[in-house]
Amino acid sequence: MKSLFFYCIAAFAEIAGCFSFWVWARLGKSPLWLVPGMASLAFFALMLTLVEVDLAGRAYAVYGGIYILCSLFWLWIVENTRPDRWDILGMLICLAGVSIILFMPRG
Secondary structure, eight states: OHHHHHHHHHHHHHHHHHHHHHHHHHHOOOGGGHHHHHHHHHHHHHHHTTSOOSSHHHHHHHHHHHHHHHHHHHHHHTSOOOOOHHHHHHHHHHHHHHHHHHHSOOO
8 A cells, every 4th residue: 555655754754854843942953953844844744645545634544643653663763762562552552543544434
């Protein structure tokens, strides 16, 4: 499913964009961090338009679960902190909800 690819790319773009604001505001780095951050957030929005879902609200709902999964990868890879069992459990619950939204028959 190519939508999963676009969802993951969108999530990492959003996380990277928001992280640039975090680095600037919370870690006291240069405001120049905001330039690639804003570009990354624009790229995130573009990627989310490429998913194969019939309605925007449903696309955003599914994206929420994918975002949580990608955020935990970011936590582990970029911030060097392994997700704990509660992080994993919460993510699995969210992905179960995403599966219901995405795959259950309509109409």
